[in-house]
Amino acid sequence: MVIAIYGNRIEKNHVKSIKLLLEEFSKRDTQIIVFAPFYKILENALGYKPSVKGVFQSPAEVKPLANFMLSIGGDGTFLESVSYVEDSRIPVVGINFGRLGFLAHIQSDDIPSAIEQLYNNDFTVEDRSALMLTMENNPFSSSPFALNDITVQKLGTAMITINAYIDNEFLSTYWADGLIVSTPTGSTAYSLSVGGPIVSPNSNSFIISPIAPHHLTVRPLVIPDESTLTLE
Known part of the structure; x- marks a missing residue:
């Protein structure tokens, strides 16, 4: 079994737990690949170089090898780790060393x-919808997936105008400070703060939530997650 490990920091009070985790994998002759910057953090925190199969810095180095992705941190770290498995359906397991869990x-x-449960296949995999962003000169082309949300926002003080289409059919023109496109997982995050609904994680939907819209009748909208949403 190959486990990919992702993290971005280690507090002093977590060093003992990290050692325990590595010991558990060592007992089972597990091969480990570690996010390259996190390997340096591990080395400094533990005082030695952990024995690993290798390091990774991109999804292409994870998807052909890993059976599981292990996220070490809070929910923010978990969301970051998902971008390294993309649409490969590699299960992500989160160990909570952060605040939110x-x-x-x-x-x-x-x-x-x-x-122990992992090795005994004593677990269930929960599918979650994700967003994929495509655009000209996409600055996120190396990691175009989002588990929480994708947001279009104004840069200055003036409102922006956004024309929205669903499956090439015109939906609406939004005059607002921005627009949040959220998954059910992200429905309790930024979208909720602008009045978006809380949606069950298994509802197979996306939520379109305007930020400070200039129309009283414009409200968040729930659409099927197989839809293609185009914004201009």
């Missing part, structure tokens, strides 16, 4: 039992 819900004390 809605997605990364395995606590450090539960590491041994969680690893």
